[in-house]
């Protein structure tokens with residue numbers, strides 16, 4: 001059975017010092033396993049809010065709407081339950097965890113997701129291989145999670161987790177920003193490899209069209225002012241590259 | 253002692269006024285074995301200003317019980333252990349008290365527990381588990397013969413209201429690991445001053461693990477007074493609701509090519525959980541080619557805690573190999589929790605992972621598997637009991 005992630009008429013707000021702020025205003029998206037959906041939009045349009053809401057970040061309040069994973073109510077699940085159900089979020093700003101080594105973190109996460117500890121021999125080999133593929137020095141295994149990593153190293157570390165944890169659906173929140181061309185290629189290869197190996201569905205959030213040269217979307221959604229303003233195929237990305245977001249912002 | 257008396261004339265009156273002078277070089281701090289040489293403790297003194305001194309008045313002022321305490325000894329063949337009356341003991345070789353709590357213990361102790369280590373890979377465990385809540389004094393002197401090596405564990409559990417002095421003397425080329433583990437019961441009070449003197453090319457690993465007790469203050473003063481001496485001073489502590497855990501670490505580089513590494517890490521959780529770390533490193537004029545680094549890191553796990561962390565570096569010579577310090581107090585915040593949970597890890601497991609990893613980073617540096625295992629278990633137990641109480 002192909003898994004499906006459905007987002008239906010999602011309204012989300014956040015509490016700020018100035019009061020409640022509405023951010024998502026009716027988002028509809030359907031992503032099937034194996035599909036790549038690019039969500040493109042200007043800064044502040046609510047892309048990260050969408051990503052965090054899917055993952056269950058407690059700051060965001062769902063006012064109405066639904067998120068369903070194969071018909072199961074995702075909004076009822078805690079953050080860790082969502083991850084164990086097969087959802088993954090590669091964060092725009094990965095968090096540093098002092099005192100926890102990357103290798104310990106990865107093993108703990110893998111054990112949690114699979115419900116049992118991975119066999120030590122294959123696991124060590126898998127981690128080593130995945131790190132090599134992402135051109136991560138082996139010292140990153142024994143360093144604390146993201147601590148002192150450069151922006152690009154943090155993004156690679158996110159993709160490392162993506163490759164090792166093998167989710168059904170991954171939301172990549174601006175994984176491309178802050179990467180130079182070489183790093184962008186390495187990270188994109190990682191994402192493509194994960195898709196090839198596991199057939200996951202991808203929600204690729206980006207501000208720029210650059211990453212779409214390396215990761216080919218099946219669908220493109222233009223995200224403006226908390227909702228999808230237009231959708232189409234890859235050609236929509238080309239048009240955005242030429243015209244930018246101005247066309248949508250005028251209307252908003 | 254003559255020197256002490258002479259110093260007393262100069263400094264006794266200024267003791268309480270130290271705070272008025274912003275910087276007082278550590279080497280000039282007044283020392284004395286006589287409790288009467290120290291004024292009553294007000295809490296304004298620089299050595300006491302972070303400590304809940306009201307609750308320690310008995311240890312400062314009362315006639316501490318200085319008889320042999322109930323300590324069990326487990327020693328390997330090369331270790332000689334004996335109780336020696338203070339008059340004939342060799343105490344005072346590694347240092348003297350700098351404050352009233354330690355001086356009161358010094359003045360009241362009637363016998364000294366002396367342990368002398370010869371040969372290699374020796375082990376000695378001194379366990380206190382059956383003290384009562386009455387205030388008492390203790391004095392321990394550990395000496396390692398030249399080129400002796402071994403591991404000494406001071407294990408503290410149960411009730412206590414104890415002020416103690418521990419002297420550690422390493423002969424030339426000796427290599428000693430000394431661990432003091434505090435897993436006291438909830439209302440225990442413990443003041444402990446350690447004084448170490450490190451011989452030529454000798455190497456000391458000194459570890460303080462404080463997990464249980466109401467007020468636990470362990471202050472190691474390490475004197476690197478012979479060429480090539482080395483100290484690794486490590487500490488791990490977990491302060492929970494209502495606990496005060498303190499350590500004032502003093503590294504005195506007083507000979508060429510001496511080396512020090514100080515790493516203390518602590519976690520705090522719960523209303524009123526407190527920790528204090530003061531790290532004084534003095535590099536004297538004599539200490540050319542010194543290599544020194546000290547750091548303290550605190551992990552704050554909840555609101556309502558307070559961690560004071562104060563590194564001080566005094567350098568009197570221009571010719572050093574390296575000297576640095578770092579101090580950081582960071583929160584385990586909701587974003588970290590979210591990140592770990594977003595990888596499938598449960599909230600409880602996430603908290604455990606972070607605290608455990610943070611504190612074990614210190615333990616992993618000890619270099620003795622069975623001791624590391626024992627301390628790992630101690631820390632895990634502290635984390636478990638904290639989690640199950642919250």
Ligand SMILES: Nc1ncnc2c1ncn2[C@@H]1O[C@H](COP(=O)(O)OP(=O)(O)O)[C@@H](O)[C@H]1O
Nearest residue numbers: 014016023042043044045046047048049050059
């Ligand atoms: N936690 C928050 N607190 C306050 N405002 C927020 C928060 N998260 C998002 N916002 C606001 O919501 C809007 C959308 O933010 P975001 O989802 O980060 O957009 P994008 O990722 O598209 O740049 C912005 O105006 C932002 O300032």
Ligand SMILES: [Mg+2]
Nearest residue numbers: 047048092174
């Ligand atoms: Mg964003």
